[in-house]
Amino acid sequence: MIGAALAVAALAGCGVVIDRRADLHEAAAEARYPPTGDLIEVQGRIVHAHTEGTGPDLVLLHGASGNTRDFTFSFVDRLSRDFRVTVFDRPGLGWTERAADGYGPWTPRAESPAEQATLLQAASDRLGLRNPLVLGHSYGGAVALAWALARPEDTAGLIVVAGASHPWPGGLGPIYRIIGSGWGGALLAPLIAAWSPYGRLNAALHEIFAPDPVPPGYARHIGAGLTLRRDSFRANARQVNTLRPHLVGMSARYPTLPMPVEIVHGTADEVVPIGVHSEPLARQIPGAVLTRLEGIGHMPHHAAPDAVEAAIHRAAARARLR
Template sequence: MLFSLTIIAVVLGLVILVQWRATTREAAADAAYPPIGELIDIDGVTVHARVQGGGPDLVLIHGASGNMRDFTFDMVDQLADRYRVILFDRPGLGWTDNLPQHAGAWNATAATPHEQATLLQKAADRLGVSNPIVLGHSYGGAVALAWGLLRPDETAALVLASGVSEPWEGDLGWQYKLTGSAFGSGIVIPLVTAFLPQGFIRASVNAIFAPQDTPDGYNDHIGTGLALRRTSMRANAQQVNTLLPEIKKMVAQYATLTMPIELVHGTADTIVPLEVHAAIATPQLPDAILTTLPGIGHMPQHVSQPEVVAAIDRAATRAGLR
């Protein structure tokens, strides 16, 4: 009996330690990286949005594990002189709430690209967004495609930067399988939030930029601690883990996307490979142009920014906005 009570006490103590440590790190991240835009209530869900500049509307949608700060690092400044740039945090990430039906420590369901696009479109309506160009990076490319499918006559153009657009073979690795499960969500993610070393986080960001270097100051600007909060880790893992069947559904509808579409993709992207995604998607899209970037990895909006900005400008011209 005494042994059993000791075990229970130890386990309880570990649970308390993990929760305290995770809560402390989350509070530090929240304090260091507060909202940089406005918080909009959409049917009880808070959406973090930022508007900058003037001109035709341009919506920017970030990728997995990210937030709108990815674009405010320096890209928005290259666009705000001729576009009204609208940035959103996707559901569950940054300062946007997860959709309530997908929230919770033991929930393994995820907001689909269509559900995410629907929420962000409602926020865009609140901001008076009209006939936008919609750019999506990485996972955000799937959300941009869903945006176009939901509003084909009210979307001027799409731009996919290293965008996820096609089904892929194999799985995404045991990490996503584990953290995207109910068990991983409830047990593993709190441990990661509490104890993952900062050095591991920076190494992960470096891997995302490879073979290019991470720009100086990027880690400090984007707020990697925001992505390590339990709610954000759960939302991200579940969204990525459940993306494949949603992409398979979307591909069958690509022929209906008749607006101008620009795809920009690096040949050295190993996270969302060119030959699996943009190279296959381009001929499936009625009015698509693919720009390949030799030797460029997964983050062209930073390491090949002129080419991405040029794609946006081409999309605007092709859509009659310039």
């Protein structure tokens, strides 16, 4: 009996140490990577929006594990001369709060692409964005598609870059399944936040960019420590872990999209394969234009930014924003 009590006390002590260490790491990450834009309140939630430039409105939505810094690294600079560019942190990531209550450590719930789009559309309304072009990369492609499905009448055009658009065969990696569970999110996320495996993060970046190189300075700019915060790590894993069934329902509605759609995808993308996602997407949407980037991986806006920028300008011209 005494032994059991000592074991419980030891585990509780370990938990306190882990939480304190995680607190320190999260505070350091937030101090090093503060918001670069405005924190606005919509629907009782804080949304982070980074805006630059003038011209027709263009919204950028980042992928899994990301934040606005993926686009502000260099891509926004290419666009702000011709567009008013607004980059949002998606719910639970960066500096944007979860879209609703009830997303606790032990609750394996996640915002659907539609729920994320609804919150970010409310934020865009609050900022006075009008009839925007909407670009989504990777998981952000699913949110961009949900945005267009929800508000086709005031979405000028859609640009899907290496976007997750369709249900895929097989499963996800073990980290998504574990963190996606209640016990995994509650127990493993604090350990990861406390001991922040930055060496592994650099390896993960190389895997995400492959076969293209990671741009010099990108790892320092992106603020990976923000993603490793307990709440953000859980939110990201659970959003990815629950994405597939949402895409089943969404994909049946893609032929109804009336706006100009530009799709850009690398043929060497092994994270979100072009044959599973963008090729069927292009076949489903009337008038959609698919740009195949031979030999390019999952990050075309860094590896082939001219092609992505050209797709944005084509969408703007087709939508008669020029």
